[in-house]
Amino acid sequence: MRKLHTIAATGLALPLLLLSTANAEETAAGQDDGTPVKITRSIASVDVMHDGKTVTIKRPQDTSHRMNPDFTKTSRKCPPFCLQPARIAEGVETIGELEMLDYLAKKSAGDDSLLIIDSRGPKWIAKGTIPGSVNIHYKKLKLGSADEDAMADIIENQFGALRLTEFWDFGNARTLVFFCNGMWCGQSPTNIRALLKIGYPPSKLKWYRGGMQAWETAGLTTVKPGK
Numbered sequence: 001m002r003k004l005h006t007i008a009a010t011g012l013a014l015p016l017l018l019l020s021t022a023n024a025e026e027t028a029a030g031q032d033d034g035t036p037v038k039i040t041r042s043i044a045s046v047d048v049m050h051d052g053k054t055v056t057i058k059r060p061q062d063t064s065h066r067m068n069p070d071f072t073k074t075s076r077k078c079p080p081f082c083l084q085p086a087r088i089a090e091g092v093e094t095i096g097e098l099e100m101l102d103y104l105a106k107k108s109a110g111d112d113s114l115l116i117i118d119s120r121g122p123k124w125i126a127k128g129t130i131p132g133s134v135n136i137h138y139k140k141l142k143l144g145s146a147d148e149d150a151m152a153d154i155i156e157n158q159f160g161a162l163r164l165t166e167f168w169d170f171g172n173a174r175t176l177v178f179f180c181n182g183m184w185c186g187q188s189p190t191n192i193r194a195l196l197k198i199g200y201p202p203s204k205l206k207w208y209r210g211g212m213q214a215w216e217t218a219g220l221t222t223v224k225p226g227k
Contacts, residue, residue: 037061039101039220046101048108048132050223055131057101059219070127071182071216081184084209088189091202095177097218100208103177104132115158116177119188120212124181128222130215134158138180138187143194161200170201177206182213 035044037059045058086094095103100116107114118129119138129135140146140154155161155168159176162169176195178188192205208214215222 035061037063037219040098043101046105048104050131050133055221055223057104057131057221065219067219068128068216068222071213076184078184080186082186083183084186084189086209088192088207089196089202092192092196092205092207093203094207094209096208096210097214097220099206100130100177100179100215103206104130108132113174114177115174117179117188117191119178119180119191120185124212125225128216128224129212130179131221131223133179136191138191141191141194143197155195155198159200168199170199170204173200173204175204175206176200177208179208179211182211183209184213185211 038044039046039057039059045056047054047056049055088094103114103116107116116130116133118125118133118135119141120129120135121137125135136154136158141151152163155173156163159173161173162171178192180187188207188211192207195205196202210217212222
């Protein structure tokens with residue numbers, strides 16, 4: 001097969017909206033519904049699709065609620081658990097919770113140009129993930145150790161890139177939104193840097209730096225496999 005390090009054709013970035021119009025209209029009703037803990041002043045919740053089911057993302061209504069203890073640990077060995085920069089690379093956008101919700105809402109509304117990827121392993125996935133995301137373990141996209149044929153299949157069949165004779169054409173490839181455990185997690189950054197090396201357009205790569213730790217801190221809904 002052709003090597004993954006070839007240079008690629010690039011496409012244009014997709015415009016980012018702060019929640020889709022349809023979703024904003026649906027959730028704006030929460031402004032006056034008496035919900036004590038909203039996501040923003042006008043958004044009480046956001047409905048997304050996960051494994052074929054509708055999941056409502058919201059914050060706990062119990063104001064004495066405490067975050068998941070799995071994400072309260074503040075000391076981890078570095079390396080490998082070193083703090084990541086706020087900006088990975090030129091052209092790769094770092095996003096926050098509201099931007100992530102926007103992508104999730106658009107994906108669930110049928111926007112097939114997007115894919116939200118949890119880069120973590122099964123032990124962490126079992127603790128909960130962001131509804132609307134798919135799991136692609138970071139090792140499957142790690143240059144130098146991943147199986148090249150398997151990695152190429154992911155890039156072609158899940159990311160929507162086109163295999164040419166000598167190059168990859170990313171003109172119609174999906175916009176990928178990566179996350180892992182948080183600012184100290186290098187898994188999704190490793191995947192983003194790998195994709196950049198093979199020519200994936202930086203405008204089509206987004207990074208939720210806060211990851212699961214920030215998501216859990218905000219009290220936003222998570223889902224576990226099989227539930």
